[in-house]
Amino acid sequence: MEIWSAEIRQSVLLTVELAAISTAILLVLATPLAWWLARAKGWWTEIIASVVALPLVLPPTVLGFYLLVLLGPDGPGGWLARLWGARTLAFTFEGLVIGSVVYSMPFVVQPIRNAFAAMGERPLEVAATLRASPLRTFWTVAVPLARPGFLTGAVLGFAHTVGEFGLVLMIGGNIPGHTKVLSVALFDYVETSRWREASMLAGGMVVFAFAVILTMTLVDKRAARAAA
Amino acid sequence: MRTAEPARINAAFRGRLGSFTLDAELSLPATGVTAIFGPSGCGKTSVARCIAGLQRMADGFCAVDGEVWQDGSSFRPVHRRPIGYVFQEASLFPHLSVQRNLLFGAPKAARAQITFSEVVELLGLAALLDRSPYRLSGGERQRVAIGRALLSQPKLLLMDEPLSALDRTTRYEIFPFLERLHETLSLPVLYISHDMAEIERFADHLVLMEQGRVVGSGPLHSLHPIPLAGSRDRLGDCSRRRKSVGNPTRMTSMPIDFHDIDPNRVAAILYRPQDDVDGLLADFAQDLARSGERIGGVVQRNVEDGAGCQIGMQAIDLMTGAEISICQPLGSGAMACKLDAAGLAEAAVAVTRAIAADVDLVVINKFSKQEAAGDGLRDELADAIAAGIPVLTAVPEKCLDAWNDFTGGIGTSLLCERGAIEGWWLDLSSRMKRARAARAPAEAPAALLADHHVG
Numbered sequence: 001m002e003i004w005s006a007e008i009r010q011s012v013l014l015t016v017e018l019a020a021i022s023t024a025i026l027l028v029l030a031t032p033l034a035w036w037l038a039r040a041k042g043w044w045t046e047i048i049a050s051v052v053a054l055p056l057v058l059p060p061t062v063l064g065f066y067l068l069v070l071l072g073p074d075g076p077g078g079w080l081a082r083l084w085g086a087r088t089l090a091f092t093f094e095g096l097v098i099g100s101v102v103y104s105m106p107f108v109v110q111p112i113r114n115a116f117a118a119m120g121e122r123p124l125e126v127a128a129t130l131r132a133s134p135l136r137t138f139w140t141v142a143v144p145l146a147r148p149g150f151l152t153g154a155v156l157g158f159a160h161t162v163g164e165f166g167l168v169l170m171i172g173g174n175i176p177g178h179t180k181v182l183s184v185a186l187f188d189y190v191e192t193s194r195w196r197e198a199s200m201l202a203g204g205m206v207v208f209a210f211a212v213i214l215t216m217t218l219v220d221k222r223a224a225r226a227a228a
Numbered sequence: 229m230r231t232a233e234p235a236r237i238n239a240a241f242r243g244r245l246g247s248f249t250l251d252a253e254l255s256l257p258a259t260g261v262t263a264i265f266g267p268s269g270c271g272k273t274s275v276a277r278c279i280a281g282l283q284r285m286a287d288g289f290c291a292v293d294g295e296v297w298q299d300g301s302s303f304r305p306v307h308r309r310p311i312g313y314v315f316q317e318a319s320l321f322p323h324l325s326v327q328r329n330l331l332f333g334a335p336k337a338a339r340a341q342i343t344f345s346e347v348v349e350l351l352g353l354a355a356l357l358d359r360s361p362y363r364l365s366g367g368e369r370q371r372v373a374i375g376r377a378l379l380s381q382p383k384l385l386l387m388d389e390p391l392s393a394l395d396r397t398t399r400y401e402i403f404p405f406l407e408r409l410h411e412t413l414s415l416p417v418l419y420i421s422h423d424m425a426e427i428e429r430f431a432d433h434l435v436l437m438e439q440g441r442v443v444g445s446g447p448l449h450s451l452h453p454i455p456l457a458g459s460r461d462r463l464g465d466c467s468r469r470r471k472s473v474g475n476p477t478r479m480t481s482m483p484i485d486f487h488d489i490d491p492n493r494v495a496a497i498l499y500r501p502q503d504d505v506d507g508l509l510a511d512f513a514q515d516l517a518r519s520g521e522r523i524g525g526v527v528q529r530n531v532e533d534g535a536g537c538q539i540g541m542q543a544i545d546l547m548t549g550a551e552i553s554i555c556q557p558l559g560s561g562a563m564a565c566k567l568d569a570a571g572l573a574e575a576a577v578a579v580t581r582a583i584a585a586d587v588d589l590v591v592i593n594k595f596s597k598q599e600a601a602g603d604g605l606r607d608e609l610a611d612a613i614a615a616g617i618p619v620l621t622a623v624p625e626k627c628l629d630a631w632n633d634f635t636g637g638i639g640t641s642l643l644c645e646r647g648a649i650e651g652w653w654l655d656l657s658s659r660m661k662r663a664r665a666a667r668a669p670a671e672a673p674a675a676l677l678a679d680h681h682v683g
Contacts, residue, residue, distance in 0.1 A: 064604075088590075122315070122317075122319050123319065123321060125282050125306070125313075125315075126313070126315070126319045127307075127319070127332070127335075128281075128282070128305070128306035128307045128379075129280060129282070129306060129307075129311060129312065129313035129377070130307075130332050130333025130376065130377075130380045131307050131308075131310075131333050131335070131380055132307055132332070132333070133307055134307070140322060140332075144323045145321075145322070145323060147323075
């Protein structure tokens with residue numbers, strides 16, 4: 001099919017790859033952070049929580065600007081990139097992953113934190129009285145009980161990475177095969193008046209978004225039924 | 229008490245928990261069942277949590293069977309303490325089946341004091357193993373929780389009001405399992421409760437707590453005097469006891485000691501007419517009802533004119549406080565001294581209402597002469613007993629035969645202290661009043677216990 005061109009295929013694959021890698025990293029980083037936020041009691045907890053939540057409120061371009069400075073040749077990103085001989089992390093796939101992780105963090109942390117908080121102290125106390133070490137309690141009690149939170153967090157993180165535009169444009173640019181993800185490609189098609197491709201991409205995104213929301217609702221319902 | 233002794237549990241915890249101050253020292257035998265008894269909020273749960281290590285008191289000491297779990301410099305974390313803990317709510321892991329819940333804390337190594345099949349057998353869990361905790365009743369969940377704690381091979385089992393979240397019927401369903409536990413296992417148990425009836429069933433040793441302090445500790449029957457009452461067939465005992473009328477050590481320490489009452493019969497205090505236990509019972513029941521105790525039934529008392537001459541009777545529904553209009557005038561200002569048919573019907577309704585509200589006790593009095601018209605009420609009393617609600621009344625000696633005829637198939641469990649009863653009620657109600665003046669109503673029983681035997 002002519003419309004499923006190599007160009008579109010490339011940006012779809014790139015987008016999925018970016019979203020998958022970002023979601024994996026997000027889960028690894030967000031889990032301990034959410035655990036700590038759900039259980040720490042100090043005044044600084046909410047300060048950290050607010051910092052994590054900043055991307056919810058900040059315009060993506062603001063976030064993109066700071067990330068560009070940080071990832072660029074003169075920032076810590078550039079210093080890091082020189083470790084493997086590159087000049088900068090800006091306008092690279094790796095930079096895009098870092099940006100996506102920062103940007104989507106609140107969407108992953110919040111549901112996991114809520115799930116950890118909702119289970120309360122009791123299951124953890126019970127596990128401790130049954131001789132389970134804190135680590136074993138975490139893996140065999142806390143994580144399974146917070147499963148709906150993890151699911152919601154992962155879906156939201158994935159979907160948000162797929163949908164992000166402003167930030168990607170600021171720190172990723174528009175390099176086919178490296179940083180030209182779906183949303184940027186769509187913008188590109190519109191700019192060059194290629195309406196067929198644009199409407200195809202936009203329609204595909206609508207279907208994707210609908211599928212995500214429907215899946216999450218169904219999963220939620222199933223979890224609620226299992227708990228009844 | 230801050231020394232570790234073999235075969236004993238030594239503990240001392242001091243400090244603030246929110247607005248509450250805990251200052252408790254304990255030295256208990258590490259054998260049998262030790263009950264920690266006290267009103268809600270007296271700190272008994274905090275003591276159990278401190279012993280388990282779930283709560284950490286900076287100023288604390290805890291040693292079990294010579295092993296120090298906590299002192300000024302060390303604190304062994306919960307998961308390194310060989311305890312089993314049964315919480316008020318079963319708190320099963322919802323994501324695991326019954327079997328996997330049971331095995332969660334079971335050590336991998338085979339050196340088990342109690343095996344999986346023993347626990348399943350002891351607590352009757354065989355049919356539940358593959359079920360999800362969601363598919364269990366409250367009583368079944370608590371049995372699984374007890375089994376789970378036992379399978380972690382504890383050296384000390386802590387049970388924090390394991391029955392108080394259950395309804396009365398379920399509690400009765402669990403009792404036999406707990407009793408078997410006590411008979412079968414040599415495991416030391418700390419049993420937290422505010423229910424003396426539970427404690428009397430299982431405990432060997434009793435600790436009394438009040439307002440964050442231990443106010444008494446000793447073998448159960450040194451703190452709790454001999455049972456007040458016997459069932460009907462212990463009537464012979466009663467006649468011998470008559471000689472020690474008024475001996476204060478014979479008094480039971482609870483306002484009404486359910487344990488001593490045969491739960492399958494109407495409990496009746498037998499008394500001589502001049503003692504007027506009927507009137508005392510009415511006063512006492514009304515006091516309890518007014519102070520918010522869950523008590524129902526009907527009490528009657530004589531109505532006297534200004535000159536102290538009886539002119540009739542009054543009947544009161546304990547739950548509503550309303551007067552039952554039973555007293556038809558007999559002319560010349562006097563009223564009947566007996567319920568008429570309508571009055572009996574109203575009394576029966578009052579008892580039914582009490583059963584429906586699942587009260588803790590039904591009290592009736594002055595029904596011993598109602599044999600002719602009392603069939604309806606008798607059925608209500610039988611219903612109360614069938615629902616597991618104890619029924620208490622007072623019967624004058626001379627009316628015993630009439631009363632026995634009245635109760636018929638239900639039967640009577642006699643409380644035969646006779647003369648001593650009067651002192652018991654009087655003393656008790658004045659103590660109750662004093663305790664209530666000082667504290668919230670729910671805390672009164674412990675205050676009684678404490679002041680009675682320890683203070």
